[in-house]
Amino acid sequence: MALGLRGQIVQTEDFRILVNKYGAQVLNIAVRILGDAQKAQDVHQEVFLAIWQQWHKYNGQTNWDAYLYRVTIRKAIRLVKRLRNEQHLEQQWEYSFSRENPDEPLRISEMQQKLASCLARLPKRQADIFVLSRIEGLKAERIAQMLGCSESTVRVHLHRAVKKLTRQLSDYLPEKRR
Amino acid sequence: MNTHKKIKILLVDFALGELPPQTEDEVKKHLAECHQCSSELRQLEALLKCTENVRQLSADAQMQESAKEKIFATIDSRETKEPIHRQNISLEFRRTIMKNRIIKLAAAAVIIIAVIAAINQLVGSGTSAVYAAVVEQLHNARTMTYSIVTQTNIESMPTVRVDMAFKEPGYMRITTVDGYVTVIDWAQNKGISIWPPRKQFIDFEASNYQHDPAQDPFVVIEKLRALPSQADVVLGEKKIDGRLLQGFLVTEGRVVNTIWVDPDTRELARVEMEFPDAPGMSVIMTDFQFNVQLDDSLFSLTPPEDYTRLEVQADVSKVTEQDLIIYLQLWSTWTKDGAFPPTFNLVELPKVAMEMEKQGKFGEGETSAQQRRADAMQTYRGIMFVAQLPAESNWRYAGENVKYGDADTPIFWYRPKGSETYRVIYGDLSVKEVAADNLPR
Numbered sequence: 030m031a032l033g034l035r036g037q038i039v040q041t042e043d044f045r046i047l048v049n050k051y052g053a054q055v056l057n058i059a060v061r062i063l064g065d066a067q068k069a070q071d072v073h074q075e076v077f078l079a080i081w082q083q084w085h086k087y088n089g090q091t092n093w094d095a096y097l098y099r100v101t102i103r104k105a106i107r108l109v110k111r112l113r114n115e116q117h118l119e120q121q122w123e124y125s126f127s128r129e130n131p132d133e134p135l136r137i138s139e140m141q142q143k144l145a146s147c148l149a150r151l152p153k154r155q156a157d158i159f160v161l162s163r164i165e166g167l168k169a170e171r172i173a174q175m176l177g178c179s180e181s182t183v184r185v186h187l188h189r190a191v192k193k194l195t196r197q198l199s200d201y202l203p204e205k206r207r
Numbered sequence: 208m209n210t211h212k213k214i215k216i217l218l219v220d221f222a223l224g225e226l227p228p229q230t231e232d233e234v235k236k237h238l239a240e241c242h243q244c245s246s247e248l249r250q251l252e253a254l255l256k257c258t259e260n261v262r263q264l265s266a267d268a269q270m271q272e273s274a275k276e277k278i279f280a281t282i283d284s285r286e287t288k289e290p291i292h293r294q295n296i297s298l299e300f301r302r303t304i305m306k307n308r309i310i311k312l313a314a315a316a317v318i319i320i321a322v323i324a325a326i327n328q329l330v331g332s333g334t335s336a337v338y339a340a341v342v343e344q345l346h347n348a349r350t351m352t353y354s355i356v357t358q359t360n361i362e363s364m365p366t367v368r369v370d371m372a373f374k375e376p377g378y379m380r381i382t383t384v385d386g387y388v389t390v391i392d393w394a395q396n397k398g399i400s401i402w403p404p405r406k407q408f409i410d411f412e413a414s415n416y417q418h419d420p421a422q423d424p425f426v427v428i429e430k431l432r433a434l435p436s437q438a439d440v441v442l443g444e445k446k447i448d449g450r451l452l453q454g455f456l457v458t459e460g461r462v463v464n465t466i467w468v469d470p471d472t473r474e475l476a477r478v479e480m481e482f483p484d485a486p487g488m489s490v491i492m493t494d495f496q497f498n499v500q501l502d503d504s505l506f507s508l509t510p511p512e513d514y515t516r517l518e519v520q521a522d523v524s525k526v527t528e529q530d531l532i533i534y535l536q537l538w539s540t541w542t543k544d545g546a547f548p549p550t551f552n553l554v555e556l557p558k559v560a561m562e563m564e565k566q567g568k569f570g571e572g573e574t575s576a577q578q579r580r581a582d583a584m585q586t587y588r589g590i591m592f593v594a595q596l597p598a599e600s601n602w603r604y605a606g607e608n609v610k611y612g613d614a615d616t617p618i619f620w621y622r623p624k625g626s627e628t629y630r631v632i633y634g635d636l637s638v639k640e641v642a643a644d645n646l647p648r
Contacts, residue, residue, distance in 0.1 A: 045279065052275050056266040064261075066270055073274045074281070081282055083463050083481075086456055091440050111599065140257045163258040188219045195247075195254050202250040 062105040064141035095175040159190035222251040378506035408510040534589020539611035551604030
């Protein structure tokens, strides 16, 4: 996946190629985690501007695919934490979940926000693996390569993440809401 | 373990479809009989179903295009400078004539205290994703020594080198090439700075410091031990100082770290830090040694015989923006031309202060011991305000060559926690709320 972009003269053009090639991937990850177009664009902007500022440091060995997955997940979750600290999202979620009919299924966007908040509480490795596996649909083998760990480590972290998230979200999942 | 407990453990893997057929049948059989496990499984499946739905979401073409355009527009307009609407807020300050060498010595000494916090801040963030073997090395460290070299692209600011030593449970020793030594006992919140050329020392004590394990500035080894094992980017190999090293890039907040590890010995060899907010400035850490024998006497708070004392007591319980403003004003009264500090790089500030003194840039004058203590305290508090700002505040100092009273020039800005806007301090020390888009470039 390496682009091999080091020529000084074509730096800007190379960077544009990178954005064109991976921009959608970064945006989609952010949309899926955050469930908010504007915030996803903020993360997209943050990810690529951080790369641009250090463009001279990257070389042909950079695995952009893996790097952008990791960085985007991290920045999106960091944004959730920041928003949560500012209580914006919590208030929004409180409102979202105060519904007249508790049997009405939650909309994706509502569940997404709650899920994001819970993801931000997970240990980083667990959150990364959960997003890569369940939200991005990547196989354990690829996640293991991406994170530099074994497949069994991926499975252990995924197992723990699923368990914790189910516990944290239990009030909003079907069985408890009946 | 009874069947129920055994099956309960397997439920996640069952929901994920990762059990072998035989075990899966066993789980199904139990589920038909156990309401509790069935209920738990339904929740697991609901969570997984939810994530499948989320996976189907994607940004539409218009959103993708808009995001790209925003990026390209930003990189194309890096050089543009947007005007800032300014509103002067008058602040009352006394301009005290109180300049002599002793004051500057005291001030420089308390700066050293803050330097330690800054160094730690740099170290803490700079090594926060070293790769696995190095993390293990750090994990087992009981003592650690290394050197820090700070460089800027500013000709008047020479390269600064300091040697650092840490020892559990919380001792730190900083030695400059000029022979100045500062020792901190973090457990007691006490320290000493020793100034051999003048045979003087300063005891200092930071009272009321709020201990926060995540923020404690001196517990470097503990911070390093908490590092994750994954770097952002593998940079490949490079020969540095005759050694072939493997590089890892880690971006943390507003600091970009390149961590170089010897692939043969798997030892941490070098950490380079760059600051996008301060182009040209870099901090390089080298000569790492772990678990070397460090005698307790190196961390003694007892001054050498025949040295005279200057005491400083600092209260850092509630440092505020106002402390920073007063510090900036104070510094401008020390300089002959009323200029603000040339840098807020806390690692090099003491050195810069010494250089300025050599060049005769500070004025002369007399002041009382009480005033000197108050000024030293204020200096400390002002610097601590900056040292305690989180990376997310995006603080930046631009007061070099700006003189007190210049109402048109922003000299410092930062984003307070939870704020959408930035606080910008101008050369007349007025403060204004400014939107991120209108910040100085």
